[in-house]
Amino acid sequence: MSIKVMVADSAHLHVYSMAKARAKLEKIATFANPFAIKHERDAGADKPGRGLSRAAGRRTALVGRTTLKQQAADQFARMVAKTASAALRDAETTGLILVMAPRFMAMVDEHLPKTAAKKITARIKRDLVDVPRLDLQKRVNASLMP
Secondary structure (H helix, E strand, O other): OEEEEEEEOOOEEEEEEEOOOOOOOEEEEEEEOOOOOOOHHHHOOOOOOEEEEOOOOEEEEOOOOOOHHHHHHHHHHHHHHHHHHHHHHOOOEEEEEEEEOHHHHHHHHHHOOHHHHHOOOEEEOOOOOOOOHHHHHHHHHHHHOO
């Protein structure tokens, strides 16, 4: 039995495991979003479709512009949500703590099933991906206090 801690932003996901509350954090997996760090021009060039407006007699965009970087962040958020729901389905997992930047947590929540969202033990809305493990340990322990 263990508690999983997922620390993420739009570029990285670190998954830690704790044997019990207030135990040492052990990193078990790391994932990276390769498009999050690159410039938009390095990811590619794609403009939204355009159409001709008969009423106005000019060209208009069919959909709002979503950058390739935003699309990559959304795909990464979807992958994080799948990883979180898989961790919650695991019989070995007794709890799940999400540590994410507020904007990215909102993106993950969009893709997280409602049944999985109810089972999350704690949410820490801070960008703590690059924080040393001991500082992260203190934040996680503070969130587990009743």
